[in-house]
Amino acid sequence: MNIRGKLIIIGGAVDKGSFTETDLDKNVSNNLNFFEAGILRRVLVExxxxxxxxxxxxxTASKIPREIGPEYIKALNYLGATNVDVLHIERREQATDPEVLERLKAADVVMFTGGDQLRLTSILGGSLFHDILLDKYQNEDFIYAGTSAGAAAASNNMIYQGSSHEALLKGEVKITSGLGLIDGVIIDTHFVQRGRIGRLFQSVVGNPRTLGIGLGEDTGLLITNNSRMEAIGSGLVILVDGRQIKDTNLTEIELGQPISVNNFAVHVLSKFDTYDLKTHKMHIQSSQYI
Structure with missing residues (x-):
């Protein structure tokens, strides 16, 4: 299936400038060095x-929606965006409200903020809003952008719980269904900063066909046609490929016991590097061998 929409998933802590800080420089541009070459700029370019x-x-994912929404409006306005608004959906019945649905139908871009991805999917999953979102992504020149929880919820399978230090103990990572924009991957966020590599390892060893995607903060992926992934932002994207796993003790141990895995493949992408989900080929933009 040819997907017309674009997916921009971000690891969290997007450097959009914190306009609420009391010591912020009054000259906005001095606080926003991210913008010219960063993720939000790329959203507008695409x-x-x-x-x-x-x-x-x-x-929807946030516990402080009234505070976080205006932050994005200010940041996007600074970049020149002239048609930005906040859509607060805090209860499930709002996901069928005609006014809300009309605003979604008219949108060229939706930007899902961080927070709790389980809150996001439990409110929107299976609703008319969700149906329209999927249809627009599949059939229109449309962008789904999500940071942190908004990124984690984009795939079919979604990590919603699991501590970093216990992530390689059987049963410590909890997975449920996401919004289903992209299949064959599972996404984790704040990845490098919070040491979440073990969460992806356990997620992938249970289904080695699934590619684990770990997004660092202020780092993301631009995904086109649900296939070509390009790293954007300032940090690292970690990919965990389990297709070549040779052995594991996963089914032989009790819950809470350590998991052993032989032969994971791990790739690290930085800005402008690409990876193709169909061919499983990676291209390093600034390769030392070219």
């Missing part, structure tokens, strides 16, 4: 009408 695109910031 959007259908660029700065004139209709953008809806969706705060």
């Amino acid at each position: 959007a259908k009408h660029q700065e004139k695109s209709r953008i809806e910031v969706i705060t």
Whole structure:
């Protein structure tokens, strides 16, 4: 199936400038060195009408939606976006509200903020809003952008719980269904900063066909046609490929016992590097061998 939409998934802590800090420089540009070459700039570059695109910031995952929404509006406005608003969906019945659905239909970009991905999927999953979102992503020149929880929820399978230090004990990582925009991957966020490699290892060893994607903070992937992935932002993307696993003790141990795995493949991408989900080929933009 040819997917017309684009997926931009971000590891969290997007460097959009914190306009609420009391010691912020009054000259906004001094606080926002991220913008010119960063992730939010790339969202606008990729959007259908660029700065004139209709953008809806969706705060469903957040416990402080009224505070976080205006942050994104200010950041996107600073970049030149002229048609940005916040869509607060805090209860499941709002996901069928005609006004809400019309705003989604009119959007060129939806930007899902961070928070709790289980809150996000439990409110939106299986709703009319979810149906329209999937249809737009599959059939229109449309961008789903999500940071932190918004990124983790984008795939079919979604990690929603599991501590970093106990992640390689059987049963410590909890997985449920996400929003289903992309299949064959599982996404974790704040990856490098919170030491979450073990969470991806356990997620992938249970189904080695699934590619684990670990997104560092202020780092993301631009995914086109559900296949070509390009690293964007300032940090690292870690890919965990389990297709070549030779052995594991996963089914022989009790819950809470350590998991052994032989022969994971791990790839590390930085800005402009690409990986193709169909061919499983990686291209390093600044390779020392070219």
